[in-house]
Each structure stands twice: as structure tokens, then as C-alpha cells.
Amino acid sequence: MKKSDLSEKQIENLLRDLPKVTDKRSPEEIYQNLSVKRTRKRLPGWLVPSVAASAALILLLILSPSLSGWQNSASNSEKAESGAELAKTEMKEESQDAGDSVSRNNQMKFSNDDSAVEPNSEMQDGPLEQDQPTAVYSEDINGYNVLTYAIPEPNAQIAVPITVLVHSKGGETWFELFEQTMKTLQEEKWGLADYFPLNAQLSYIEETEEVHVDVPADHQYGSGSASETAFERILAQSLPYERVKKINFSTEGQKGIELGNTGNVTELQIKDRKRHAYYFYYPEGNANPYIVPAEESYDTVAEALQQMLKDRKELGLKASLPEQFRDDLVSLSHDEKVLLIKLADGSRLPGDFLHSLEAIMLTAKNFGFEAVRLENAAPDSIGPFDLSEVLPLPVGPNKKIIEGEKEVGE
Known part of the structure; x- marks a missing residue:
């Protein structure tokens, strides 16, 4: 190690110019206080190196002033202050985190909402909210009208039967309510394809249990086999067999509808759907x-x-x-x-x-x-x-x- 160029007298004068630091405590008292603080709050592992580094720098300045020049001493002093300030800041943040943790624990302890339980917490063994039934039961109705809509999923491979409960606005027939409600369906929100309301004019003949479907000339229900199959399936499964036995088609008042692969279709018989898995x-x-x-x-x-x-x-x-x-x-x-x-x-x-x-x-x-x-x-x-x-x-x-x-x- 290179010997310092400063004389002992110069070093003594420099040390005399430093701020005076005094500590009247004995080494045993300092150690005891540090032990008590350590018992009260354990520092996280990532914080220990910062504190240790700060202490090492301070001890180096005190014990080995003759090993470096004044500029190095000043630089190390600044680093020591910076390290000590960092340790102080990190301890403050840790204290805030601990307070936030206590607050979260208290919220979970006194909350009746099971969603307050964190997924990986030790409270997971406690009572959790059970799945709820997805179907409609007789006790669910309570004055509601029950309607069914077969809604395709995004790939149109299947039609999902959705049982909708809706209140009548007053005096509507079931068919009027069916037409009104299909305008309020939220298929995309439900994870299904946006299909309703139908691009057609509908009418119902109660005496013959028939529904008439009149589509515009530019309708898309026959553009491809998947489209026409879905169209027929959705109509057949949405209209209740108890009320509808046949669907009649027309295009802008002219009998029949053109459905791609099938050709011109004038009617569709409704079958009672039974014995399915x-x-x-x-x-x-x-x-x-x-x-x-x-x-x-x-x-x-x-x-x-x-x-x-x-x-x-x-x-x-x-x-x-x-x-x-x-x-x-x-x-x-x-x-x-x-x-x-x-x-x-x-x-x-x-x-x-x-x-x-x-x-x-x-x-x-x-x-x-x-x-x-x-x-x-x-x-x-x-x-x-x-x-x-x-x-x-x-x-x-x-x-x-x-x-x-x-x-x-x-």
C-alpha cells in the first residue's frame, strides 16, 4: 500500500477540522441497545448489506486515516452519509410496508366478503364462497316471464340455450315480449356471438302455431353452410315447441328464403327436442x-x-x-x-x-x-x-x- 505523503501533524490538523462526534455510552451499552432493536424488528435480508457497508466505511475512516489522502477521506465520508441515509430510507419504507400489511390483515379478519382472502394466504382453509347454480329453478321465477334464446358461440359450431327471466311491461303476449327482449340481449358480454336481434320482420299466428319470418334481400343468413345451418338451428331452438310448430319464410314479401347450399326454403318444421346429453x-x-x-x-x-x-x-x-x-x-x-x-x-x-x-x-x-x-x-x-x-x-x-x-x- 502506498504510504501517505502527509505528515502526522498535517493529518492531525485535518482531523481537528472534522465535525466533532461524541458518544458517552460504553461499548456494552451500545451493543445492548442494538440487540434490543434487532429483537424488536428484524431487517430484511436485502437491507443488511447496505447497513453493513455503511458501518464498514465509517470504521475505515476512523481507524485508517493515514491510508488515504484528504480527497479520498472526504469521498468516503460522503459515501458513508449516503449509505446511512439509504439505510434510514429503506427502514422507513419497510416500516410503512409492515403497517400496510397489518392493515390488509385487519381488513381480511373483519370482512365478511370471502373475496378479501388472498389466494395464497393461510386463511384459505376457511369458508370460501361456493359455486352457484347456473340453471333456472321454479323458485327463481317469482313473477318473471321465462324466454329461451339459442345463441351461437363465436365459432358457430353450437348454439347455447340461454334461459332469460324478464318482467313484462304490461299486457304483452309472449311473442311480443320475445321480440322486445331479443333487442336487449348482451351476447358478447356473455362470451357468445352477437346474433340478436334478427335481421328480419317476425309475426306470430296463434291459431295455427306458426311464426312468419320475412328477411331483406341483402340478408346474410344463407352465405355459407355454417351460416344457414346456424340460422335454422337458432330459430328452431329459440321458439318454444309448446307454442310454435312451423316457421314460414319470405324475402321482402316474396315466398321463400335463399339459403346457399339448400336453395330456396319456404318453411321449417319445429321438432320437440328430447333425449339429448x-x-x-x-x-x-x-x-x-x-x-x-x-x-x-x-x-x-x-x-x-x-x-x-x-x-x-x-x-x-x-x-x-x-x-x-x-x-x-x-x-x-x-x-x-x-x-x-x-x-x-x-x-x-x-x-x-x-x-x-x-x-x-x-x-x-x-x-x-x-x-x-x-x-x-x-x-x-x-x-x-x-x-x-x-x-x-x-x-x-x-x-x-x-x-x-x-x-x-x-
């Missing part, structure tokens, strides 16, 4: 599924339930029953319109079985049953359903409530 369709970004029937019909409910164990990848549909249901299902029987599903002793339904249960109930309804009962089911309840009781079936799938021109919950 129900699957899950998940719109992008949605955690809960829509429960959707596929087109195929089956002879027995057992066949339909068997199909519901499998994905329908070509349609973008997911299995609505968990794989374990294949092994746990012992038998199916029915008595007085109640479908009895007997499970194996000791079997336990998964925690996310609620929507699978709804898919079973909707499938049972599609086969003409009026209720479902699960035997040997554990746990005793799924969501709001008491599995020890006979379960009445839904009115329809995929509930949406519209008040005026807004969906409830907006």
Missing part, C-alpha cells in the same frame, strides 16, 4: 360453464350419461361428468318420474360436482323425468342442494335475468 361449454375467460345439449338423441338416459363422461372436441364441448362417476355409478332406475342414481358405498363426489349435478338434472328433464335422487351420495349436500332429498329439476339451463334493458348485476 348435456355437456360443458366454457367461453374464453369464464370459470363457470354453460350447460349445452348436443344434437344427438339417445334411447335411454343411461346412454346419455355414459356419453357425458367424454369430451366432444370437434364441438368444443367438455365432459360434464367426472371420470370417477364411471366407477361409482352402480345402477339407474326410476319410479313415478324420479330418476334414482345409486352410487357405490364409500364413494365421494368431488367438491366441484355442482355443475355436473345440474347437467344430470337437465339430461333427466330431457328424458321426461320430473326429479332426481342420488343414493349413497357423499357429502350430504352440493351447493344449495340437499342430496338426501329428491331434487326437483330445473326449468331451463343457463340463467340470465334482464330488467328493462340491463342484465341484473351490472
Whole structure:
């Protein structure tokens, strides 16, 4: 190491010009105070090097003044002050973070909203909000009118049946309410394709149970096989079979509609949709599924339930029953319109079985049953359903409530 060019006298004079620092505490007292502070609040690991560096610089200045010139001493002194200031700032920020953490913990402790529980917190084992049923049940109606709209998903491979609850404005027929409500549907918000209102004039003849559909000459419903198939499917599945048996088409008052591959179509017979299996369709970004029937019909409910164990990848549909249901299902029987599903002793339904249960109930309804009962089911309840009781079936799938021109919950 290079020897300093300053004489001892010069160094002494320089040190005399430095600010005077005194500390009347003994080394033992200083150490004891530091120990107490360390016990009260542990510094985070990333802060220790800053403090240690500051202390090292200060000790270096005090113990080795003769090893460097005055300019280096001044520079190190500035660094020491900067390091000490940084340590002070970081300790202050840590204290604020700790206060914020306490505040968040208090909010979670006293909040009744389960959403306040952070995903990775230790409170996760506490009661969490359960999934809610997606279908419409008799107790949901309470003065509402029930309408169904088959709405295509963005790829138009399937039509999702949406059961809409809406209040009458006063004196409308079901068909007038159907026309009014289709203008307020929020398909894109629901993760579906923007399809309604139809680009057509509609009228209903109650005596013959017919709907007349008149389209403009520039309509797009026949531009491609997917478009025309979706058009016919959506009309057939949106109009209730109990009220409508046939659809008549015209184009600007002239009989018939031109549908690409099919040619000129004058009418469409409505068929009662029965004996279908129900699957899950998940719109992008949605955690809960829509429960959707596929087109195929089956002879027995057992066949339909068997199909519901499998994905329908070509349609973008997911299995609505968990794989374990294949092994746990012992038998199916029915008595007085109640479908009895007997499970194996000791079997336990998964925690996310609620929507699978709804898919079973909707499938049972599609086969003409009026209720479902699960035997040997554990746990005793799924969501709001008491599995020890006979379960009445839904009115329809995929509930949406519209008040005026807004969906409830907006």
C-alpha cells in the first residue's frame, strides 16, 4: 500500500477540522441497545448489506486515516452519509410496508366478503364462497316471464340455450315480449356471438302455431353452410315447441328464403327436442360453464350419461361428468318420474360436482323425468342442494335475468 505523503501533524490538523462526534455510552451499552432493536424488528435480508457497508466505511475512516489522502477521506465520508441515509430510507419504507400489511390483515379478519382472502394466504382453509347454480329453478321465477334464446358461440359450431327471466311491461303476449327482449340481449358480454336481434320482420299466428319470418334481400343468413345451418338451428331452438310448430319464410314479401347450399326454403318444421346429453361449454375467460345439449338423441338416459363422461372436441364441448362417476355409478332406475342414481358405498363426489349435478338434472328433464335422487351420495349436500332429498329439476339451463334493458348485476 502506498504510504501517505502527509505528515502526522498535517493529518492531525485535518482531523481537528472534522465535525466533532461524541458518544458517552460504553461499548456494552451500545451493543445492548442494538440487540434490543434487532429483537424488536428484524431487517430484511436485502437491507443488511447496505447497513453493513455503511458501518464498514465509517470504521475505515476512523481507524485508517493515514491510508488515504484528504480527497479520498472526504469521498468516503460522503459515501458513508449516503449509505446511512439509504439505510434510514429503506427502514422507513419497510416500516410503512409492515403497517400496510397489518392493515390488509385487519381488513381480511373483519370482512365478511370471502373475496378479501388472498389466494395464497393461510386463511384459505376457511369458508370460501361456493359455486352457484347456473340453471333456472321454479323458485327463481317469482313473477318473471321465462324466454329461451339459442345463441351461437363465436365459432358457430353450437348454439347455447340461454334461459332469460324478464318482467313484462304490461299486457304483452309472449311473442311480443320475445321480440322486445331479443333487442336487449348482451351476447358478447356473455362470451357468445352477437346474433340478436334478427335481421328480419317476425309475426306470430296463434291459431295455427306458426311464426312468419320475412328477411331483406341483402340478408346474410344463407352465405355459407355454417351460416344457414346456424340460422335454422337458432330459430328452431329459440321458439318454444309448446307454442310454435312451423316457421314460414319470405324475402321482402316474396315466398321463400335463399339459403346457399339448400336453395330456396319456404318453411321449417319445429321438432320437440328430447333425449339429448348435456355437456360443458366454457367461453374464453369464464370459470363457470354453460350447460349445452348436443344434437344427438339417445334411447335411454343411461346412454346419455355414459356419453357425458367424454369430451366432444370437434364441438368444443367438455365432459360434464367426472371420470370417477364411471366407477361409482352402480345402477339407474326410476319410479313415478324420479330418476334414482345409486352410487357405490364409500364413494365421494368431488367438491366441484355442482355443475355436473345440474347437467344430470337437465339430461333427466330431457328424458321426461320430473326429479332426481342420488343414493349413497357423499357429502350430504352440493351447493344449495340437499342430496338426501329428491331434487326437483330445473326449468331451463343457463340463467340470465334482464330488467328493462340491463342484465341484473351490472
